[in-house]
Amino acid sequence: MFNTIGVIGLGVMGSNIALNMASKGEQVAVYNYTRDLTDQLIAKLDRQSLNPYYEIQEFVQSLETPRKIFLMVTAGKPIDSVIHSLLPHLEAGDIIMDGGNSHYEDTERRYDELKAKGIQYLGIGISGGEVGALKGPSIMPGGDKEAYEKVAPILTKIAAQVEGVPCCIYIGPKGAGHFVKMVHNGIEYADMQLIAEAYTFLREKLLLEVHEIADIFETWNKGELKSYLIEITAEILRKKDEVTGLPLIDLILDKAGQKGTGKWTSMQAIDNGIPASIITESLFARYISALKEERVNAEKILTGPKNVEQNLDKNEWIDYIRQALYMGKVCAYSQGFTQYKMTSELFSWDLPLENIALIFRGGCIIRAEFLNVISESYQAQPNLANLLISPYFAEKLIDYQIGLRKVVCEGINSGISFPCLSSSLTYYDSYRTGNSNANLLQAQRDYFGAHTYQRRDLAGVYHTNWK
Numbered sequence: 001m002f003n004t005i006g007v008i009g010l011g012v013m014g015s016n017i018a019l020n021m022a023s024k025g026e027q028v029a030v031y032n033y034t035r036d037l038t039d040q041l042i043a044k045l046d047r048q049s050l051n052p053y054y055e056i057q058e059f060v061q062s063l064e065t066p067r068k069i070f071l072m073v074t075a076g077k078p079i080d081s082v083i084h085s086l087l088p089h090l091e092a093g094d095i096i097m098d099g100g101n102s103h104y105e106d107t108e109r110r111y112d113e114l115k116a117k118g119i120q121y122l123g124i125g126i127s128g129g130e131v132g133a134l135k136g137p138s139i140m141p142g143g144d145k146e147a148y149e150k151v152a153p154i155l156t157k158i159a160a161q162v163e164g165v166p167c168c169i170y171i172g173p174k175g176a177g178h179f180v181k182m183v184h185n186g187i188e189y190a191d192m193q194l195i196a197e198a199y200t201f202l203r204e205k206l207l208l209e210v211h212e213i214a215d216i217f218e219t220w221n222k223g224e225l226k227s228y229l230i231e232i233t234a235e236i237l238r239k240k241d242e243v244t245g246l247p248l249i250d251l252i253l254d255k256a257g258q259k260g261t262g263k264w265t266s267m268q269a270i271d272n273g274i275p276a277s278i279i280t281e282s283l284f285a286r287y288i289s290a291l292k293e294e295r296v297n298a299e300k301i302l303t304g305p306k307n308v309e310q311n312l313d314k315n316e317w318i319d320y321i322r323q324a325l326y327m328g329k330v331c332a333y334s335q336g337f338t339q340y341k342m343t344s345e346l347f348s349w350d351l352p353l354e355n356i357a358l359i360f361r362g363g364c365i366i367r368a369e370f371l372n373v374i375s376e377s378y379q380a381q382p383n384l385a386n387l388l389i390s391p392y393f394a395e396k397l398i399d400y401q402i403g404l405r406k407v408v409c410e411g412i413n414s415g416i417s418f419p420c421l422s423s424s425l426t427y428y429d430s431y432r433t434g435n436s437n438a439n440l441l442q443a444q445r446d447y448f449g450a451h452t453y454q455r456r457d458l459a460g461v462y463h464t465n466w467k
Ligand SMILES: NC(=O)C1=CN([C@@H]2O[C@H](COP(=O)(O)OP(=O)(O)OC[C@H]3O[C@@H](n4cnc5c(N)ncnc54)[C@H](OP(=O)(O)O)[C@@H]3O)[C@@H](O)[C@H]2O)C=CC1
Pocket: 008, 009, 010, 011, 012, 013, 014, 032, 033, 034, 035, 037, 072, 073, 074, 075, 077, 078, 081, 082, 099, 100, 101, 102, 126, 127, 128, 129, 130, 259
């Protein structure tokens, strides 16, 4: 009997995706270019429909045609190398799916190269981490719709299900699926940094204990802030180090890693004139965190403000922080969805924003209660310029700006760094400023470089002799 699908790459994600497929009734061939991971996976199995192969040719030949091959390997050169090793064994019509965090431009190049050889290529964003891969991730497939339809029965089956609806929809052509995953990760960076800043305020300004902050996050997770990242933050804060008994969070070195997707999100936004300031600040926050030794040295030289107010009313301020975090999250998701909208228009992708919000509700790292409202906002106004002005969010933000303003001002006056909360407030204020100071920038540009400017009162383009 032929296998119905093959998975290559049996690391954290690939092994669980393969198990997920097998648990949904697929006959799965598995292959890893080094033997160990295959043996480890097979050793863990009870009775599963997973069939290991140690030669790529045997792996390919074990698959029913058209062959469906799912790659879950490290992004970058390894993907090209795996495709290269597969090609001699494939036939026209076979389908390769890349489920890793590949750059969407690499996906477009691979799509074109493989199309010329008659191989169908799908770039598939997957979110959900290790557990999501096993129990149901959010899945963002891009490529030819006709190729997607051939694998849709499997992908929709292994995806997270919310209210009976699979968190997997066709996203768009070529690299669109990986683009959507990339920006998803940009939003993820911003969301994580906003939560870290709220935590800092609770810890350093309200002087709360770690377990008290865990209680607050747990409470927040029952209301409109309900989201996976808030939920896991409460669990992280409860975790004790087994040796010292101290909160584990206090023992973790404050140097953040990153694998590139947040950086690509910012670069794509910058290249295409898309305001993604909160996402970019969250990336820079990781970069500054990495300068640990310099920061420790600078702390001895650069003092912060003196006589800082410490007697804040706890209950009152906890609610301000809740408002600030909610507003920061809405601003960050708005930037991400604006990046979808503007890029979709640029590339004529027709990204289904309403449904992207729906597939983010289950399985994925940025799943959040308010994605329902985001989806409804696009359903009501498919051409909505920005989520900030959707009636629901506009009313909320007008109300919650008090919390964000208080927290940002208090934090800044106390010398706490708030890259994403302050950037969220600046984004809100600059987006709602009908008359900005860019007239002065235009005048300066014209003064020193004769770059010309437009006038408010007259049509046309002008240059002034400023002397
Ligand atoms: N971990 C996560 O939360 C998520 C990860 N992703 C993405 O999924 C992909 C896989 O991630 P993850 O499973 O975490 O990573 P792992 O490091 O656990 O696994 C990487 C896999 O790629 C294989 N590999 C590496 N280099 C090569 C190569 N040159 N040729 C063939 N195979 C190779 C590895 O094999 P070996 O170990 O034998 O070298 C291993 O099977 C990445 O693109 C990642 O960004 C996406 C969503 C979430």
